[in-house]
Amino acid sequence: MKIKNICCLGAGYVGGPTMSVIALKCPEIKVTVVDLNESRIAAWNNEDLDNLPVYEPGLADVVQEARGRNLFFSSDADQAIEDADMIFIAVNTPTKNYGEGKGMAADLKFVELCARQIARVAKNDKIIVEKSTLPVRTAETLQTILDHTGNGVKFEVLSNPEFLAEGTAIEDLLNADRVLIGGKQTESGKNAIQSLVDIYAHWLSPKQILTTNVWSSELSKLTANAFLAQRISSINALSALCEATEADVDEVANAIGTDSRIGSKFLKASVGFGGSCFQKDILNLVYLCRYFNLPEVADYWEQIIVLNDYQKHRFARKIITSLFNTVSGKKIAFLGWAFKKDTNDTRESAAIYVAEYLIEDGAEIHVYDPKVSKEKIVEDMRYLWGLKGYTDQKIESKLSQIFVYQSHEDALDQSHAVAVLTEWDEFKMYDWNAIYANMYKPAFVFDGRNILDTEKLISIGFKVKGIGKG
């Protein structure tokens, strides 16, 4: 089937950028992105391209070219579903925070709602594309709901997981290492796969487009994220050993990364990985392994999360012990709150957990992040403490220990220590002499990303502690 009209349910970090790029590259296809969240849709329609709901380098240019031409953001989901030949589901699939599988399984209620809405509205045959990250065999659930709730319409379900990373989404979409399309190995399944292949073939070469059966595609997404996160936890585990032995983790990473079998990417030791997906996808994988009665396999993958939690707490503990065993009443300046540079996304950011640990010990946290607002930081902490069951009063009292600034100078002024939580490039350019002059002495820098020039900082007078630096 030649696709003329696409609808995408979910205008978030994935739905927005992926559909913008499809619209850019396929001008003959009408692409409509819808969302339950009307203010998000309004923001995507914002005249001011600096205020799109997602910050990604290059995104504004893509939206500017395609929006209004063949790319539309709308709150009228029923109409967009009815008009579409192909519907992408790109809604959130967070870790379940209630009931069966709480804290481990993926919460598929948003995906299920999409399936029910599509089944209710559809009047002609449609291809449904899983773009959200889902547990293996979700396509079966979707097919069952669509076939039993719909009115005789035929649905073909494909899996097309997304591999973009935030901060480089547009580059990743335009020059994808690969796209993966899984479908049924029946004639209609193969036709549906071909329809989606034809879309990506507008800008990717045939060898960048992999096709598999549905289950391999679904499982490959969880596996890719598990392997990526595993590399970070592996190097972070060794960073602790480096600190005990005077080895330098960056030198070790470089030494092993030159082995072409190991490869050099994703070996940057850090305060711990964050982001909306690594943790939730690994927990989901662990849950699935337990569900299929594979406890040893589950335990193996779970260690990635155990180690990541250890790394975040280890960093916070190092701050406390270095500051003479207490940070009570001390001002700790945080450079960065986003989970990585070049994004305004803070989901599961290490900064949240480090802040919490230090606040427990009585610290004042003074934050500057170039792209994250005060409201977002407060919301992150409220959410965390809410999950812990803290009363509103207790949450308000803890929030009084957090301060957020529009400039790094204000955040750093009169602080006892600086902690680098995100690897924003601008942090390297600061006037560290001036910063030193305005801090309490001894002035500490805890570089959770190993991005600053340690020798220079030491020569200024700072006491510097990096990750995995003996």
Ligand SMILES: NC(=O)C1=CN([C@@H]2O[C@H](COP(=O)(O)OP(=O)(O)OC[C@H]3O[C@@H](n4cnc5c(N)ncnc54)[C@H](O)[C@@H]3O)[C@@H](O)[C@H]2O)C=CC1
């Ligand atoms: N953020 C990322 O970099 C990546 C995310 N993914 C996966 O993509 C999926 C989406 O992730 P994000 O875009 O980050 O989430 P998000 O939370 O930014 O966006 C999801 C959007 O879906 C909307 N939504 C929920 N239910 C809906 C419904 N029934 N109809 C219409 N809209 C609905 C929400 O209002 C929200 O705006 C997740 O499964 C995630 O694991 C995959 C690769 C990369």
Ligand SMILES: O=C(O)[C@H]1O[C@H](OP(=O)(O)OP(=O)(O)OC[C@H]2O[C@@H](n3ccc(=O)[nH]c3=O)[C@H](O)[C@@H]2O)[C@H](O)[C@@H](O)[C@@H]1O
């Ligand atoms: O499924 C997803 O959501 C996406 O998850 C990750 O992308 P993302 O989380 O956006 O960003 P990454 O670049 O992978 O970084 C994740 C975290 O690991 C940290 N990290 C990354 C690399 C590294 O060497 N060291 C390290 O600590 C980052 O700072 C960040 O906190 C994957 O890289 C994407 O392929 C995937 O599509």
